[in-house]
Amino acid sequence: xxxxxxxxxxxxxxxxxxxxxxxxxxxxxxxxxxxxxxxxxxxxxxxxxxxxxxxxxxxxxxxxxxxxxxxxxxxxxxxxxxxxxxxxxxxxxxxxxxxxxxxxxxxxxxxxxxxxxxxxxxxxxxxxxxxxxxxxxxxxxxxxxxxxxxxxxxxxxxxxxxxxxxxxxxxxxxxxxxxxxxxxxxxxxxxxxxxxxxxxxxxxxxxxxxxxxxxxxxxxxxxxxxxxxxxxxxxxxxxxxxxxxxxxxxxxxxxxxxxxxxxxxxxxxxxxxxxxxxxxxxxxxxxxxxxxxxxxxxxxxxxxxxxxxxxxxxxxxxxxxxxxxxxxxxxxxxxxxxxxxxxxxxxxxxxxxxxxxxxxxxxxxxxxxxxxxxxxxxxxxxxxxxxxxxxxxxxxxxxxxxxxxxxxxxxxxxxxxxxxxxxxxxxxxxxxxxxxxxxxxxxxxxxxxxxxxxxxxxxxxxxxxxxxxxxxxxxxxxxxxxxxxxxxxxxxxxxxxxxxxxxxxxxxxxxxxxxxxxxxxxxxxxxxxxxxxxxxxxxxxxxxxxxxxxxxxxxxxxxxxxxxxxxxxxxxxxxxxxxxxxxxxxxxxxxxxxxxxxxxxxxxxxxxxxxxxxxxxxxxxxxxxxxxxxxxxxxxxxxxxxxxxx
Amino acid sequence: xxxxxxxxxxxxxxxxxxxxxxxxxxxxxxxxxxxxxxxxxxxxxxxxxxxxxxxxxxxxxxxxxxxxxxxxxxxxxxxxxxxxxx
Numbered sequence: 001x002x003x004x005x006x007x008x009x010x011x012x013x014x015x016x017x018x019x020x021x022x023x024x025x026x027x028x029x030x031x032x033x034x035x036x037x038x039x040x041x042x043x044x045x046x047x048x049x050x051x052x053x054x055x056x057x058x059x060x061x062x063x064x065x066x067x068x069x070x071x072x073x074x075x076x077x078x079x080x081x082x083x084x085x086x087x088x089x090x091x092x093x094x095x096x097x098x099x100x101x102x103x104x105x106x107x108x109x110x111x112x113x114x115x116x117x118x119x120x121x122x123x124x125x126x127x128x129x130x131x132x133x134x135x136x137x138x139x140x141x142x143x144x145x146x147x148x149x150x151x152x153x154x155x156x157x158x159x160x161x162x163x164x165x166x167x168x169x170x171x172x173x174x175x176x177x178x179x180x181x182x183x184x185x186x187x188x189x190x191x192x193x194x195x196x197x198x199x200x201x202x203x204x205x206x207x208x209x210x211x212x213x214x215x216x217x218x219x220x221x222x223x224x225x226x227x228x229x230x231x232x233x234x235x236x237x238x239x240x241x242x243x244x245x246x247x248x249x250x251x252x253x254x255x256x257x258x259x260x261x262x263x264x265x266x267x268x269x270x271x272x273x274x275x276x277x278x279x280x281x282x283x284x285x286x287x288x289x290x291x292x293x294x295x296x297x298x299x300x301x302x303x304x305x306x307x308x309x310x311x312x313x314x315x316x317x318x319x320x321x322x323x324x325x326x327x328x329x330x331x332x333x334x335x336x337x338x339x340x341x342x343x344x345x346x347x348x349x350x351x352x353x354x355x356x357x358x359x360x361x362x363x364x365x366x367x368x369x370x371x372x373x374x375x376x377x378x379x380x381x382x383x384x385x386x387x388x389x390x391x392x393x394x395x396x397x398x399x400x401x402x403x404x405x406x407x408x409x410x411x412x413x414x415x416x417x418x419x420x421x422x423x424x425x426x427x428x429x430x431x432x433x434x435x436x437x438x439x440x441x442x443x444x445x446x447x448x449x450x451x452x453x454x455x456x457x458x459x460x461x462x463x464x465x466x467x468x469x470x471x472x473x474x475x476x477x478x479x480x481x482x483x484x485x486x487x488x489x490x491x492x493x494x495x496x497x498x499x500x501x502x503x504x505x506x507x508x509x510x511x512x513x514x515x516x517x518x519x520x521x522x523x524x525x526x527x528x529x530x531x532x533x534x535x536x537x538x539x540x541x542x543x544x545x546x547x548x549x550x551x552x553x554x555x556x557x558x559x560x561x562x563x564x565x566x567x568x569x570x571x572x573x574x575x576x577x578x579x580x581x582x583x584x585x586x587x588x589x590x591x592x593x594x595x596x597x598x599x600x601x602x603x604x605x606x607x608x609x610x611x612x613x614x615x616x617x618x619x620x621x622x623x624x625x626x627x628x629x630x631x632x633x634x635x636x637x638x639x640x641x642x643x644x645x646x
Numbered sequence: 647x648x649x650x651x652x653x654x655x656x657x658x659x660x661x662x663x664x665x666x667x668x669x670x671x672x673x674x675x676x677x678x679x680x681x682x683x684x685x686x687x688x689x690x691x692x693x694x695x696x697x698x699x700x701x702x703x704x705x706x707x708x709x710x711x712x713x714x715x716x717x718x719x720x721x722x723x724x725x726x727x728x729x730x731x732x
Contacts, residue, residue, distance in 0.1 A: 531663070533663045533666060533667065534663070538663075538666045538667055538670050539662065539663070539666030539669075539670075539694065540666075540694075561695040561696075561699060562695050562696070562698040562699035563699075564661060564662065564698060564701075565659075565701045565703070566658075566661065569661070569662050569698070571694075571695040571698060571699070573695065579694065579695050581662060581666075581694070581695070581698075583662050589658045589661040589662070589663075590658065602699060634666070634669075634694045634695065635694075
């Protein structure tokens with residue numbers, strides 16, 4: 001091992017003003033690309049001499065460190081680890097704060113971090129699945145139609161292959177290769193394994209509970225076929241007996257497996273010589289993870305599952321037990337164990353003819369619906385609202401994953417409020433001995449089957465009501481911590497305070513984009529600017545604006561690339577590296593800063609409309625200069641179709 | 647690399663307009679890259695923004711470096727420009 005990546009990364013961090021000075025970090029084939037908040041804190045001389053850094057330069061507002069192929073990714077990983085930045089390349093203030101959280105909280109945060117990126121998939125599927133599966137409960141004929149099976153297939157795809165989505169997302173969270181993560185996820189639901197949806201270890205569980213299934217559900221037709229006949233095949237590997245069962249619908253075992261994978265991968269990247277790293281590391285990573293997953297993580301989980309199931313069955317048998325179960329039910333959803341409750345329900349129907357588990361599950365699920373709905377109504381953040389609303393709808397139909405993972409569990413307090421609602425609802429259900437002769441449904445779709453519709457509705461309302469009211473009181477929206485949003489807000493406020501008019505008219509357009517006027521006023525082409533150099537286009541093509549106001553604003557989002565010492569001109573680099581020079585007045589360099597107030601500094605990130613320079617038209621006039629605001633695209637040669645708009 | 651030093655005479659230094667002209671000239675040499683160094687900071691003279699950001703003023707000594715192609719001719723043209731304008 002030639003280079004100590006950790007040391008290299010630490011030295012880089014130390015010489016760029018610390019982790020706090022990094023806005024974002026990314027890497028390409030050879031270079032570590034950093035966006036730095038305050039360039040003054042960067043110690044360039046030392047940076048270049050760090051062992052591992054082969055060179056450095058600044059470009060496009062990025063500090064680029066040349067590190068080399070095959071090495072840069074490792075330094076980058078360490079860099080992320082050292083700085084606490086995420087691979088998402090955003091200055092994630094929250095993540096930085098989270099690093100200080102106690103271990104248990106960081107562990108609880110993982111499922112949320114994993115689920116946020118895959119929310120669109122599961123929100124869509126959850127809602128669709130809830131609807132598609134609810135219709136036959138009210139209109140049985142639909143359940144036999146081609147449309148039903150077709151729509152159901154589309155709806156359940158994301159859930160059937162959930163481990164793959166979870167695996168990819170987990171790999172990203174833990175810094176592993178997402179494709180290797182996908183392989184582990186795919187492995188866990190491989191076609192060569194028995195599908196866990198078809199009972200998983202159902203037969204064993206049926207034996208475990210000594211359930212004889214005679215009572216048949218009208219809703220789950222092939223229960224008998226799979227419990228009666230499926231023999232779970234096993235492999236014998238060393239002294240492990242591995243059941244060939246997949247992990248469909250599972251979350252926690254997948255997260256554990258891929259977290260392990262990422263750890264192994266990163267460790268190997270460090271230890272394996274670079275020359276053979278490319279094939280040795282992925283090979284060993286997949287092999288070891290696959291083996292450990294199937295022989296250790298998997299079996300531990302199936303034992304845990306059996307315990308949970310046994311515990312759940314025992315709890316459901318008593319009144320206080322029902323209350324406890326109603327409370328802890330969502331935790332079993334988080335663990336992905338709720339798919340196995342069919343066994344308990346089927347057993348109940350077989351023994352007593354009445355499924356009293358359903359009211360508990362319904363209370364718990366409906367409480368999550370209530371909590372999620374409360375969040376949807378209370379939250380101001382549009383993005384959260386747009387997730388919370390469909391998620392709560394889906395939860396009311398019995399599919400709670402989107403609500404739990406997307407909203408409640410992430411914010412935790414709504415989840416806990418939901419537990420309380422579930423407990424109260426379950427108590428009510430158990431007191432009035434609610435139940436149904438069917439299983440596999442909860443929430444609204446269970447309405448047609450339940451033994452007392454009126455009381456069942458009351459139970460649902462209690463569960464959701466308690467959870468919603470508690471959530472409304474207890475949960476408060478966190479103030480947005482994202483720095484960008486913050487800046488935008490500040491800009492807006494600053495603009496408002498000064499009553500600055502932000503021009504909306506586009507003055508220059510080219511293949512790289514459009515540039516708005518930096519100041520309100522009459523626009524003239526650069527050829528009419530009263531100065532031979534500007535008019536000749538020596539500094540690039542553009543326009544002049546005879547200003548009506550006295551504030552120059554940023555014409556696009558970008559970075560201040562230069563500020564003239566005499567304060568009369570600023571350069572701003574924007575999208576596609578467009579470099580715009582905003583030069584206030586002609587020959588105003590001679591005023592030596594008098595009459596100008598610069599509001600930004602070199603290296604500042606600015607937003608379109610943000611004030612850059614205040615100037616006094618009166619002083620420019622008094623000094624005998626034209627006050628035209630020269631606005632030139634200095635690298636207009638680099639773009640096509642440069643057009644000027646008056 | 648052909649190099650020469652020049653002491654800036656113009657009281658206003660390399661502000662926007664001369665910078666633009668300098669950058670245009672520096673860009674015009676096919677196959678030759680022109681660098682400008684002040685106090686240990688080096689920029690490509692063809693990069694207008696970078697050049698302006700240097701804030702070169704009267705009394706500053708700058709080093710012009712020309713690399714590749716016809717270095718001598720580029721250096722001569724640069725020197726003449728500086729003498730005439732700055």
